[in-house]
Amino acid sequence: MIIVNNYSANKEDLQKYTSRLANKIHQGFVIVEKNDKLPFAVLTKKATKVDHNLNFLIFCATFGLWTLPWIYISQVSSKEKNIVVAIDEDGNTFEDKCF
Structure with missing residues (x-):
């Protein structure tokens, strides 16, 4: 089965796409792969280190109420x-998780 993509993005769709990309980059994501022909981009955000000592102190100070946020x-x-x-076939910008 061969899929032929005859999609051409209009200016408004591309502005929404680039705006969403800019927001994600501002949130700390980094572009791993980008394709301007289809248009899509794969972004990643590195794992953050958890300070368990500080969380344990907050856990003790709140008498255990900090358990759920800590988890x-x-x-x-x-x-x-x-x-x-x-951008999908209808011109809507979307984001989805990559596994």
Whole structure:
């Protein structure tokens, strides 16, 4: 099966796409791969190091209420993130997780 892509982005779609890319770069993402012909870009954000000593002190000071935020920080928000930002066939800009 051969898929032929006859998509040509208009100026407004490209502005939305570049605006979303700029926002992601401002949030700390780095472009890994970019294709201007289709248009899409793969971005990555490095994992952040969690200061467990500080979190333990906050845990003790709040009598254990800091447990759930500490777990969230350790397991979810400190991981490396990979996303793709692209324009679909209808001209809508979207972003999706890469695995």
